[in-house]
Amino acid sequence: DAMVIQNPRYQVTQFGKPVTLSCSQTLNHNVMYWYQQKSSQAPKLLFHYYDKDFNNEADTPDNFQSRRPNTSFCFLDIRSPGLGDAAMYLCATSRDRGGYTFGSGTRLTVV
Amino acid sequence: GENVEQHPSTLSVQEGDSAVIKCTYSDSASNYFPWYKQELGKRPQLIIDIRSNVGEKKDQRIAVTLNKTAKHFSLHITETQPEDSAVYFCAASPASGSNYKLTFGKGTLLTVNP
Numbered sequence: 392d393a394m395v396i397q398n399p400r401y402q403v404t405q406f407g408k409p410v411t412l413s414c415s416q417t418l419n420h421n422v423m424y425w426y427q428q429k430s431s432q433a434p435k436l437l438f439h440y441y442d443k444d445f446n447n448e449a450d451t452p453d454n455f456q457s458r459r460p461n462t463s464f465c466f467l468d469i470r471s472p473g474l475g476d477a478a479m480y481l482c483a484t485s486r487d488r489g490g491y492t493f494g495s496g497t498r499l500t501v502v
Numbered sequence: 503g504e505n506v507e508q509h510p511s512t513l514s515v516q517e518g519d520s521a522v523i524k525c526t527y528s529d530s531a532s533n534y535f536p537w538y539k540q541e542l543g544k545r546p547q548l549i550i551d552i553r554s555n556v557g558e559k560k561d562q563r564i565a566v567t568l569n570k571t572a573k574h575f576s577l578h579i580t581e582t583q584p585e586d587s588a589v590y591f592c593a594a595s596p597a598s599g600s601n602y603k604l605t606f607g608k609g610t611l612l613t614v615n616p
Contacts (some may be wrong), residue, residue, distance in 0.1 A: 431590060433606035434546070447602075454591065481545065490536050491604065493545040 394418050397482050398421050399493035404501055412467040412497045423465040424491070425457060426481040434481055440465060472501045476477030504529040507593050508607025512584075516615050521582050523610045525592035526574040534595040535568060535575045536604070541588045550577070582614045 395416045406411040414423065418464045421442050426434035438447045454476070456468040469476055479498050483491040515521050529533075535606050536551035552559045552566045552575065559566050561580075567574040579586055593604040608611040 433611070435606045436603050436605075439603055490548045490551055491538075491546075493538075493547070495545050 394494050395482060395484055397480075397497050398438060399497060400420065402497055402499050404469075404499065406473065406501055407471045410469050410472055410478050410499070412469075412482075412499070413493055414465045414467075415463050416471070416482075416484045416488075417463070418484055418492060420486045420489075420492070421462070422485045423459060424470035424483040424485075425455075425465070425467050426483065428479045428481055428496070443467075443493035465474060468498075472499070474501050479502045504532060504594055504596055504605040505534070506592060506605050507606040508592050508610060510566055510610060511608065512611045512613070514615065515582055517584060519582055521586070521612055522576045523592070523612070524574060525533070525576070525594075525607050526572075526606075527594040529596050530573065532594040536593050536595075537564075537566060538591045538606075539588045540591065540595065540609075544603045545611050546591060554612045563579075566582060579612075580595075582612075583602050584614050584616050587612055587614045593611070 398413050424439040425477045428434040436448050437451045437455055440455050454470050458466045477500055479496045481496045482494040483490050508525045530589050531553035533562045537549050538546035539549045540546040540608045550561050550564050552568050554570055563576040563580045592607040595604050
């Protein structure tokens with residue numbers, strides 16, 4: 392009964408080939424987040440949606456985009472993945488100021 | 503923006519001992535401080551959180567203390583067990599407007615030796 396579901400768990404993409412990661416939730420939380428976590432590092436926020444409002448972090452590369460077509464789904468698009476984009480990508484949700492619920496993550500490999 | 507410092511980066515204890523992990527934050531407007539446990543290859547999971555209107559919160563073997571004046575908060579685990587071994591992250595959330603995002607510390611790798 393996973394509440395925040397990320398697909399796929401593992402994704403291999405070619406250098407420069409666009410890739411999309413998906414996240415869905417059954418919690419009806421109004422806030423959804425995308426974090427990038429590299430090995431042995433803290434999760435780093437890329438952007439988040441508060442309801443339909445998109446909030447980009449100042450240091451998030453232009454290569455990263457996001458879409459939230461409805462409350463339940465959120466997508467992370469990487470337009471031209473580079474080797475430095477290999478990481479675990481974590482989706483999380485919250486209801487306003489509540490605690491986060493994380494998905495299991497998608498581990499992205501760029502070859 | 504908010505900056506969260508976490509210490510130590512690694513911590514090794516004997517089973518049954520206590521473990522303490524400390525974090526400091528920079529934004530005095532932050533008012534929500536969760537702690538997450540992340541086992542290898544798994545998602546971070548919320549283990550305890552505290553809001554700025556209280557100084558201490560306890561849940562069985564886990565406690566968190568908050569000193570708003572000094573801008574630091576700590577995680578205390580008593581009677582540690584091998585299954586407590588994981589990476590622990592602290593985080594802080596500023597309270598302004600609709601900004602609910604968490605800033606994480608760099609994590610502490612806790613190893614509990616049997």
